[in-house]
Amino acid sequence: MAEPQTKNPAAKTARPELNFRTLLPKDLEIDFVGKRKLFLILSTILNVLAIGLYFTQGLNFGVDFTGGTAIRLRFEEPTTATALRGELGELKLRDLTVQDFGEHGREFLLRFEIDEGEQMSSISETLTALLAGNRGGEQKFEILSIDSVGPKVGADLRQQGFLAVLFATIFMGIYITIRFEPSFGLGAVVALVHDVFITVGALMLTQLSFDLTTLAALLTVIGFSVHDTIIVSDRVRENLRRNPKAELENVINRSINETLSRTLLTTGTALFVLFALYFLGGKGLEPFALTLLVGFITGTYSSIYIAAPVVLFWSNRSRLAS
Numbered sequence: 001m002a003e004p005q006t007k008n009p010a011a012k013t014a015r016p017e018l019n020f021r022t023l024l025p026k027d028l029e030i031d032f033v034g035k036r037k038l039f040l041i042l043s044t045i046l047n048v049l050a051i052g053l054y055f056t057q058g059l060n061f062g063v064d065f066t067g068g069t070a071i072r073l074r075f076e077e078p079t080t081a082t083a084l085r086g087e088l089g090e091l092k093l094r095d096l097t098v099q100d101f102g103e104h105g106r107e108f109l110l111r112f113e114i115d116e117g118e119q120m121s122s123i124s125e126t127l128t129a130l131l132a133g134n135r136g137g138e139q140k141f142e143i144l145s146i147d148s149v150g151p152k153v154g155a156d157l158r159q160q161g162f163l164a165v166l167f168a169t170i171f172m173g174i175y176i177t178i179r180f181e182p183s184f185g186l187g188a189v190v191a192l193v194h195d196v197f198i199t200v201g202a203l204m205l206t207q208l209s210f211d212l213t214t215l216a217a218l219l220t221v222i223g224f225s226v227h228d229t230i231i232v233s234d235r236v237r238e239n240l241r242r243n244p245k246a247e248l249e250n251v252i253n254r255s256i257n258e259t260l261s262r263t264l265l266t267t268g269t270a271l272f273v274l275f276a277l278y279f280l281g282g283k284g285l286e287p288f289a290l291t292l293l294v295g296f297i298t299g300t301y302s303s304i305y306i307a308a309p310v311v312l313f314w315s316n317r318s319r320l321a322s
Contacts, residue, residue: 028257033249036309043194043306050201057204062211063147065161067154068095068113069123072144073131078105087134091126101283107144114148161215165196168219172226176233184233187310188226191302195225195295202294208287217288221295224270228263228303235259236311252308267300 063070073084081098088096093112101107114123124146132139149157169192177185199221203210235255240246271293278289 028260029253030257030260031253032256032304033253033308033312036305036312039305040309043302046201047194047197050197050204053201053204057207059200059204059210060207061154061158062209062214063111063149063154064211065154065158067149067151068111069146069148071110071124071127071146072101072107073110074107074142074144076106076140080105081108084108084110087131088127091130107283113151157212161212164215165218165222168222169193169196172222176226176230179230180233180237183311183314184229184307186314187307188229188233190310191229191299191307192222192225194302194306195221195298198298199291199295202290203287206290208290210287214287214291217291218295220292221299224296225299225302228267228300229307231259231262232256232303232308233311248312252312256304256308263300263303267296270296 081100085096085098088098088110093110094114096110096112099109099111101109124143128139128143131141135141169189172192173185173189175185176188196218199218203214208214232255235258236252239251239255239258240248243251274289274293274296277285278293281289
């Protein structure tokens with residue numbers, strides 16, 4: 001008679017080892033901190049260039065911040081910005097600009113100033129009558145949108161937008177200071193200022209419109225950059241607690257390498273969407289998409305090459321290791 005087989009409880013509960021794929025090797029050892037001087041010099045040059053662009057070219061503020069009127073038109077038959085500007089000449093619109101939106105000469109953006117209290121309905125009717133008259137009385141076009149902001153409101157919005165970016169940066173730094181320690185808060189603030197300068201510099205270089213939508217994208221960049229900085233900072237703190245006697249430079253390098261795969265995956269997937277938005281979303285979304293594109297790239301860069309060196313320079317080891 002065969003003996004009954006003995007059951008092994010351990011075999012019952014044993015689970016197969018999970019083998020997740022990673023984007024980068026687990027034993028990656030890139031010396032990020034060792035190259036900090038080179039990248040700090042590069043970042044300083046880029047920031048100086050951005051400041052220079054501010055005083056030479058400046059931002060191309062949209063109607064939201066300057067005041068005035070923006071009208072989007074779409075024509076059935078293609079035309080040119082020069083021809084359209086000539087048609088509108090008899091209206092004597094102040095500071096008129098005509099921008100081709102790239103829809104094969106069919107879609108245009110008109111921007112001009114209006115006097116305080118002037119009725120938009122009368123401007124729309126006058127514009128419609130003029131363009132229809134030039135086309136044999138037929139309205140072979142449509143007005144897609146009309147946006148109008150008074151000069152005083154535009155100036156107020158511009159000031160409030162600047163304060164929103166300033167306070168967002170300061171309060172993010174305060175939060176990280178409380179959550180970690182002052183050196184991390186200082187590193188985050190320096191990195192955020194760097195990100196804002198580079199992103200705004202790209203907008204000045206391309207002269208894309210800076211309006212409320214672009215401002216919202218800029219605030220999103222600040223939140224994204226801080227998120228990356230917090231991930232690295234948290235790993236630095238964990239590694240220091242495990243090995244309080246380790247050199248801080250080695251700990252920061254190890255922490256960045258350990259989180260690099262996650263950083264590249266998060267940023268990379270976001271960039272795929274933003275590239276599609278930039279190239280396929282049309283001219284109206286270009287400023288918004290470009291702001292996020294440049295901001296997400298520089299936000300990832302600054303978390304590694306700006307925030308980490310500041311932490312290394314200013315950190316208080318006793319607090320980090322506690």
